Amino acid sequence: MPQMESNITSVILEQGNSFQPRLRVLMDLKYNRFGGEEPDYVDLMGMKGKLFVRTQKPEWFELCIVEQEGNNSVRIGENTLVHMTGILSPYLMLKLEELRSGNDLWFRINQPTGWCVPRRNNVSGIETLSIQLRGSDECKYPRSEWIEHINATEFNKIELVELPKIEFPKIPLTEHIVKFIDNARRAFSEGRYGDVLKESRNAMDALDAGLEEWISNKPELKLENDVKQNSKNDKRKNHLSLLFNDDEKANRLSKIIGNLHYYLSLNPHEAEYKGMIFTNYDAKFVLHAVTGLVNDILKHIENDVKT
Numbered sequence: 001m002p003q004m005e006s007n008i009t010s011v012i013l014e015q016g017n018s019f020q021p022r023l024r025v026l027m028d029l030k031y032n033r034f035g036g037e038e039p040d041y042v043d044l045m046g047m048k049g050k051l052f053v054r055t056q057k058p059e060w061f062e063l064c065i066v067e068q069e070g071n072n073s074v075r076i077g078e079n080t081l082v083h084m085t086g087i088l089s090p091y092l093m094l095k096l097e098e099l100r101s102g103n104d105l106w107f108r109i110n111q112p113t114g115w116c117v118p119r120r121n122n123v124s125g126i127e128t129l130s131i132q133l134r135g136s137d138e139c140k141y142p143r144s145e146w147i148e149h150i151n152a153t154e155f156n157k158i159e160l161v162e163l164p165k166i167e168f169p170k171i172p173l174t175e176h177i178v179k180f181i182d183n184a185r186r187a188f189s190e191g192r193y194g195d196v197l198k199e200s201r202n203a204m205d206a207l208d209a210g211l212e213e214w215i216s217n218k219p220e221l222k223l224e225n226d227v228k229q230n231s232k233n234d235k236r237k238n239h240l241s242l243l244f245n246d247d248e249k250a251n252r253l254s255k256i257i258g259n260l261h262y263y264l265s266l267n268p269h270e271a272e273y274k275g276m277i278f279t280n281y282d283a284k285f286v287l288h289a290v291t292g293l294v295n296d297i298l299k300h301i302e303n304d305v306k307t
Helices: 090-100 143-150 174-189 193-216 232-244 247-264 280-306
Strands: 003-014 022-031 041-054 061-068 072-075 079-087 105-118 130-133 139-141
Touching: 003 105, 003 139, 003 143, 022 041, 022 061, 022 072, 022 105, 041 079, 061 090, 061 105, 072 079, 090 143, 105 130, 139 143, 174 193, 174 280, 193 232, 193 247, 193 280, 232 247, 232 280, 247 280
Parallel strands: 003 130
Antiparallel strands: 003 022, 022 079, 041 061, 041 072, 041 105, 061 079, 105 139
16 A cells, blocks of 8 residues: 655635635645555545644634545655645635634644555556655644735625524514515525515515504504504504504604515516516615514514513
């Protein structure tokens, strides 16, 4: 079994011709004779290993799998540089930046494995490769170099959509609001921007139903007899007025909800659709607006329920 001594010489973050950044690890392998009948020449292939990372703290975190690019050949007593690559998703890039927190990084490969094809008297066959550590198994990535390299990737151009967490009160129907917003978020991530509007409108309808349910459970709140004969916007305004105990605030918010609901009707799945095309930015605006608005009203309901 041919044996190699390994040492990581560098780790470089780059974009390359890829949609996601990657880490290129350069591993120096030395092929020594250990007293057996090692062949004078071997081809190396299929090398891979788990890449771990840490900061100044001693705790290591598993990051990704790195794999050999192409094949390498080496003669006994000589060295070869093996290029290994690991892909970093936006999630991994985010977690890596959170871990780094402005500091240096250290990387190491845990128990690299691979195969080789020894050349013996014109006869070849695939054998397992034994890789032993030579010297330090860590490679430092200075923060100055990391910052320079990360700025050359697409990572800083990635915009994560963060939505406020909804902790809705335990009343019937309001759970559907969260379901519809989750559907809208999923549609956004899949690029179905028209469906973002559709599911957001469903969430708004569920919010109206939740407000009415809240009113029905508050017998001390007496609405005018003709309220239910008024328009949907008038009913919503009355409900909000009772919830906020502020007519002006309720009136303004009711107008916002009504106009937003009208905007959400411009969806391929709705009868009022006018053939408009909605983009990533439109869908992002809808997600933020609807989620923030729903969260605000449900918080008021939750606080009222607790009192």
